Amino acid sequence: MKAVRVHQTGGPEVLALEDLPTPEPGPGEVLVKLLAIGVNYIDTYKRRGLYPMPLPFTLGEEGAGVVEKVGEGVVGVRPGDKVAFANVQGAYAQYQVVPAERLVPVPAGLDPKLAAASLLQGMTVHYLLKGTYPVRPGDQVLVHAGAGGVGLLLIQWAKRLGATVYATASTEEKRALCLEAGADYALPYEGFAQAVKALSGGGVDVVYDGVGQSTFEGSLEALRPRGYLVLFGQSSGPVPPFDPQVLNRKGSLFLTRPTLHHYTATRKELLFRAGEVFEAIRAGWLRVRIGAEFPLEKAREAHEALEGRKTTGKVLLIP
């Protein structure tokens, strides 16, 4: 099978398309023939070495496809079933072995491509809005990179929960997408903290910040006293070491750095979050924008586009 591997960390040029033996599922495992692979920003952190991985490794941790074979002791999953997964390493490939307990069934009627485009980012949005800081009607919410994969879903779901939503994005075209997704305000990054503070009448309840380095200080500034900064990513780079006293000075603020893995730690929680995401898509109020599709062998181009801020919505690889 073809797979995209990393032998040494670095820029998009280190991605290497290779022939590997198709793996065999062991006990409790399932071999999935992938139909669509989700590209996520975390793939770029791992490729660059920001999140260290044992070398070499196959990139990617989200996909959807059809069960090809099941290993010993697997019950409830059969060849031919449509399945999806997130947070399982090795998805930039034609086939992937996945522990049965990490598989999510793709509901009848849902295109597996849409499942691969929504599972990881959708469950992320679900835990951010319902777990990390539970958004209530009337809350004021700031979402950075609003036109991105996570961003467009965050805007729609926060509106659904009754929040007033402020979004940032780097271009006019991206800000138009934020407004189309339901944002009440779409702002450039320049001066966003002051603008949000003025428009919200003293600061928002929560900031969802996946941009990191370049927005972190402004995000703290945009909060009301006792507001929540949910730092969940670092597309502009890692946030440097931080003095907790700042949280006191800026109004007894809360800061958390959550990750999806800890919010889908049990099978029950994984199925709960995945189920609500797929149901929102089926019901029609959560729209998933697939902004770009690349063949698997063009993974390098996909990374260049994502890191070059040229994409909107979800980026997929098609094996």
Ligand SMILES: NC(=O)c1ccc[n+]([C@@H]2O[C@H](COP(=O)([O-])OP(=O)(O)OC[C@H]3O[C@@H](n4cnc5c(N)ncnc54)[C@H](OP(=O)(O)O)[C@@H]3O)[C@@H](O)[C@H]2O)c1
């Ligand atoms: N913690 C978790 O559980 C979790 C789970 C999923 C994703 N995430 C994080 O969520 C964030 C969004 O992920 P995604 O996959 O949906 O990516 P994305 O938002 O589609 O792409 C990243 C966006 O970040 C913005 N950005 C701002 N400064 C940037 C810079 N210097 N370089 C590159 N991009 C910059 C760009 O939008 P503009 O051009 O509009 O600025 C870009 O489109 C990432 O930080 C990711 O790591 C975290």
